[in-house]
Amino acid sequence: MKPPIFEYASPLTVAEAVSLLASRNGNAKVISGGQSLMPMLAFRLAAPELLVDLKHLKDLGAIRIGEDGVRLGARVRWCDIESDARLAVSHPLLAEAIKHVAHYQIRNRGTVGGSVAHADPSAEMPGIAMTCDAQMKIVGSAGTRIEAAADFFTGPLQTSLEQDEILTEVHLPAWPAARRWAFLEFARRKGDFAMAGVALYYDLDSGSRITDAHIGAIGVADRPIRLTEAEAVLNGNQMSDKLIAAASAKARQSIDPPSDIHAPGAYRAALVATLLGRGLKKSAA
Amino acid sequence: MQIEFNLNGQAVSADVEPRTTLADCIRNDFGQTGTHLACEHGVCGACTVLVNGEAVRSCLLLAVQVQNDKVVTIEGLSGDELTPLQAAFRKHHALQCGFCTPGFITTAHALLSHEPDADEDRIRDVLSGNLCRCSGYVPIVEAVLEARSSYRDSGSK
Ligand SMILES: Cc1cc2nc3c(=O)[nH]c(=O)nc-3n(C[C@H](O)[C@H](O)[C@H](O)COP(=O)(O)OP(=O)(O)OC[C@H]3O[C@@H](n4cnc5c(N)ncnc54)[C@H](O)[C@@H]3O)c2cc1C
Ligand code: FES
Ligand code: FES
Numbered sequence: 001m002k003p004p005i006f007e008y009a010s011p012l013t014v015a016e017a018v019s020l021l022a023s024r025n026g027n028a029k030v031i032s033g034g035q036s037l038m039p040m041l042a043f044r045l046a047a048p049e050l051l052v053d054l055k056h057l058k059d060l061g062a063i064r065i066g067e068d069g070v071r072l073g074a075r076v077r078w079c080d081i082e083s084d085a086r087l088a089v090s091h092p093l094l095a096e097a098i099k100h101v102a103h104y105q106i107r108n109r110g111t112v113g114g115s116v117a118h119a120d121p122s123a124e125m126p127g128i129a130m131t132c133d134a135q136m137k138i139v140g141s142a143g144t145r146i147e148a149a150a151d152f153f154t155g156p157l158q159t160s161l162e163q164d165e166i167l168t169e170v171h172l173p174a175w176p177a178a179r180r181w182a183f184l185e186f187a188r189r190k191g192d193f194a195m196a197g198v199a200l201y202y203d204l205d206s207g208s209r210i211t212d213a214h215i216g217a218i219g220v221a222d223r224p225i226r227l228t229e230a231e232a233v234l235n236g237n238q239m240s241d242k243l244i245a246a247a248s249a250k251a252r253q254s255i256d257p258p259s260d261i262h263a264p265g266a267y268r269a270a271l272v273a274t275l276l277g278r279g280l281k282k283s284a285a
Numbered sequence: 286m287q288i289e290f291n292l293n294g295q296a297v298s299a300d301v302e303p304r305t306t307l308a309d310c311i312r313n314d315f316g317q318t319g320t321h322l323a324c325e326h327g328v329c330g331a332c333t334v335l336v337n338g339e340a341v342r343s344c345l346l347l348a349v350q351v352q353n354d355k356v357v358t359i360e361g362l363s364g365d366e367l368t369p370l371q372a373a374f375r376k377h378h379a380l381q382c383g384f385c386t387p388g389f390i391t392t393a394h395a396l397l398s399h400e401p402d403a404d405e406d407r408i409r410d411v412l413s414g415n416l417c418r419c420s421g422y423v424p425i426v427e428a429v430l431e432a433r434s435s436y437r438d439s440g441s442k
């Protein structure tokens with residue numbers, strides 16, 4: 001369990017970091033919190049020539065909250081989100097979901113940008129980015145681009161990031177105060193990766209009908225996904241036990257999770273239906 | 286690469302390969318073997334140390350990343366006497382083989398230094414990332430609960 005040989009640099013600006021990445025033709029890798037990359041190095045699943053540490057890029061460590069939503073710098077750590085009391089109002093879904101990420105020591109190091117770039121299909125932050133139509137801000141040799149979460153996650157541990165690109169910010173659109181929401185996941189042990197999880201929100205129109213339902217699921221596909229068919233069941237209707245049952249059934253039918261050592265696919269599909277049902281009940285309470 | 290940091294109150298320097306983890310550096314370059322290594326990939330918590338007062342896993346950190354930082358290991362928490370936290374572990378039989386103990390003590394120390402009023406749920410939550418094969422965890426939680434009073438009296442340690 002020893003990492004392979006590599007060089008190390010800790011640049012002072014994003015521009016310098018990008019040029020270091022660009023200088024190695026794909027053989028350089030960013031290290032942020034290191035809480036996913038270090039295990040990958042220990043197992044030698046990754047063997048870059050050069051590690052580019054973002055530790056000095058303090059600008060990327062800010063949580064900015066404004067009229068247009070919440071902007072999480074790529075270097076924002078789980079413990080920073082946990083201790084920012086503003087988020088309970090500005091983005092309660094984010095605050096709740098991040099409570100489930102990893103353990104105390106890992107939460108002191110692990111970052112938003114690292115999690116989103118790592119793109120584990122069971123990870124909470126990518127799930128929230130997908131559910132909430134987040135916009136990713138990405139800086140590379142070619143300049144800055146903004147990409148929607150739906151286009152950013154491309155497969156298991158895969159994203160649209162180029163070798164010389166750095167994710168600098170995740171922007172979650174503004175959160176109306178009256179919005180209904182829930183986040184539920186199931187893991188065998190607190191802090192472990194979830195077997196499956198569901199994030200959801202919706203607004204109510206003047207007739208108490210559901211509008212703009214967003215349901216995201218983690219741990220059930222090769223990337224975080226939206227359950228659009230279940231969303232369609234909800235939109236335009238008033239919440240009821242019957243509606244919840246119909247949305248849950250639709251969610252279960254619409255996914256085909258892989259089986260692994262932790263759980264068979266059918267179990268995960270049932271789990272999503274159960275979590276969605278509970279989440280919808282909770283959101284309406 | 287040449288690095289300098291503060292280890293348990295002393296300014297130290299070492300010439301390390303970039304791939305050297307902080308855990309290996311502390312153990313091999315400075316002979317402080319109280320920081321234990323088990324899984325070496327972030328799942329057991331045995332290697333927990335404090336960097337600038339925060340509990341982190343030293344197997345998931347490179348030595349070159351702690352340049353100019355303040356690192357405290359289990360060796361740095363007490364002199365010849367047991368601290369109240371360590372004494373509580375002894376009183377409650379919160380260890381058997383003791384392999385996991387440095388990781389639990391450093392983690393609990395960080396928690397109680399920041400949150401001396403942590404309740405049992407919070408303590409269980411924080412310790413959930415540390416594995417112990419011997420104790421069954423209950424005595425560890427009891428020990429940490431008891432040690433809280435010493436952190437309230439004295440601020441941090
Ligand atoms: C025991 C254990 C349990 C865990 N449990 C959970 C859990 O329940 N839920 C969960 O979500 N996570 C969990 N994690 C993972 C943890 O949250 C990681 O911190 C996170 O996934 C990665 O963040 P990082 O900052 O540590 O990234 P790093 O490990 O530094 O990097 C991860 C990857 O992203 C790339 N990268 C990092 N930052 C950027 C950037 N700004 N731009 C471009 N690329 C970048 C790196 O090159 C690397 O490929 C767990 C980890 C451990 C060790
Ligand atoms: S040895 Fe570091 S967490 Fe297990
Ligand atoms: S006392 Fe033996 S592993 Fe904890």
